[in-house]
Amino acid sequence: MKTFDALFAELTDKAEKRPAGSGTVAALDAGVHSLGKKIIEEAGEVWLAAEHESDESLGEEISQLLYWLQVMMVKRGLSLEDVYRHL
Numbered sequence: 364m365k366t367f368d369a370l371f372a373e374l375t376d377k378a379e380k381r382p383a384g385s386g387t388v389a390a391l392d393a394g395v396h397s398l399g400k401k402i403i404e405e406a407g408e409v410w411l412a413a414e415h416e417s418d419e420s421l422g423e424e425i426s427q428l429l430y431w432l433q434v435m436m437v438k439r440g441l442s443l444e445d446v447y448r449h450l
């Protein structure tokens with residue numbers, strides 16, 4: 364099972380190596396504005412899932428929101444520590 368930190372390391376590596384076919388690379392290239400809209404979209408899906416859907420669906424939506432937040436972190440050059448120190 365993948366952890367938050369392992370996914371972040373994977374996304375950071377994708378950003379550096381830019382493998383062909385990576386959705387993350389395409390998302391990074393689309394920019395902060397596009398990423399921001401995706402985060403809002405996924406946050407809305409988390410809300411709707413929490414109100415109306417199963418635990419399984421809610422978990423999936425939350426995972427997608429975490430992914431997009433991490434892509435934004437990579438785009439802006441934030442480290443995990445930059446976030447964790449506020450927790």
Ligand SMILES: N=c1c2ncn([C@@H]3O[C@H](COP(=O)(O)OP(=O)(O)OP(=O)(O)O)[C@@H](O)[C@H]3O)c2ncn1[C@@H]1O[C@H](COP(=O)(O)O)[C@@H](O)[C@H]1O
Pocket residue numbers: 373374377384385386387388426427430431
């Ligand atoms: N965890 C994720 C992940 N979560 C969400 N997403 C993306 O977010 C989208 C969310 O799905 P939705 O159903 O909400 O939207 P959709 O309509 O299917 O997609 P869109 O047309 O809106 O983009 C997915 O289609 C993926 O594009 C993810 N994309 C990649 N990962 C992981 O990130 C890593 C790197 O992936 P690549 O860069 O693609 O190699 C791999 O470990 C992947 O498993």
